[in-house]
Amino acid sequence: MTRPTSLTRFFASTAVLFLVLTLLWTQVSAWTSYPAASIAQLLLDSNADDWIESTQNKTGELKVRTKFRIVEPPNKVVIPGVALEPASFANGTTLFLALLIGSRSRKLFRRGLVGYMVLLVPHAISLVFAILYRITLRIPEPLLNVSHWQLEGIWIAHLFSATILPTLAPVALWFWMEREFLTTLITGSGLSWLTPNSLAKDRLYPGPTS
Numbered sequence: 001m002t003r004p005t006s007l008t009r010f011f012a013s014t015a016v017l018f019l020v021l022t023l024l025w026t027q028v029s030a031w032t033s034y035p036a037a038s039i040a041q042l043l044l045d046s047n048a049d050d051w052i053e054s055t056q057n058k059t060g061e062l063k064v065r066t067k068f069r070i071v072e073p074p075n076k077v078v079i080p081g082v083a084l085e086p087a088s089f090a091n092g093t094t095l096f097l098a099l100l101i102g103s104r105s106r107k108l109f110r111r112g113l114v115g116y117m118v119l120l121v122p123h124a125i126s127l128v129f130a131i132l133y134r135i136t137l138r139i140p141e142p143l144l145n146v147s148h149w150q151l152e153g154i155w156i157a158h159l160f161s162a163t164i165l166p167t168l169a170p171v172a173l174w175f176w177m178e179r180e181f182l183t184t185l186i187t188g189s190g191l192s193w194l195t196p197n198s199l200a201k202d203r204l205y206p207g208p209t210s
Contacts (some may be wrong), residue, residue, distance in 0.1 A: 007185060014102035021094040021101075029087035030060035032116075037062045037086040039124035044131060051135055051144070053079075062086050064131055068139050082134045089126040089166065093119050096170035103178050103185075111177050115170070122169040126161040133158035 025032070034057070041057045044064065056063040063083040070078050096115045105111055132154050136144065141151065175182060 010102055010185060014098050017101050018095055018098035021098050022091070025090070025094045026087070029090050030085075032093070033086035033090050033123070034059055036090070036120045036123035037127060039120060040086070040127035040131070043124065043128050048132065051132075051139075060085060060087065062127060062131070064135070066135060066139065068143055070139075080135075080138045082131055082138065084127070084130055084134070086123070086127055089123055089130065089162070092122060092166040092170040095167065096174055099170065099174040100178070103174075103181050105178060105181075115173055115177070118173060119169060122161070122165050126165060129154065129158040129161045 037057045040062060041055045044052055044055055051066055051068075052064055053067045054065045056065075061083055062085075063081060065079060065081045068080055070080060072078050093116055096119060097112055100108060100112055100115065136151055136154060141148070144151070
């Protein structure tokens, strides 16, 4: 199968592939997200032990039991916990696979497998900050025993890892794996001025013509 020859065709096919893969991925995402949740569990257990008493990772759900105790009416002591679905943070994988299939990668299986494994890291980071963010929402700030700027750092990191990172990481990984294809596609689409060689050529000026 030949590779796409225009940016318009490539982006159109990738958009359709992303929608189809997202629908298919929902059928297996509980299992494919389990490794990322395991990494997040390890990070939380080793770095957030001041807040977290225990974690539980089972297929489709990552649960955290905090160390805090809150009294709720009528004089009931509650141990707050946080739970989330790891699969809801796995859109980056489907985007990467859609880009890879859309570009007709010649090493589709190998690069798809490597990409899935690499993207487990940003996926796990998203889960970690999502858990920490939800803890800060449930626990009063004085009980957290951290500075306000640290809380703001958690909120900003959560915002970045939940919105920007799931798109940035797969696209950057695809750029690196398919850089030759991308250069060819840009050149063939009449945008050769975007390539590094063309940018270097534009910086050359003619000398004296005497």
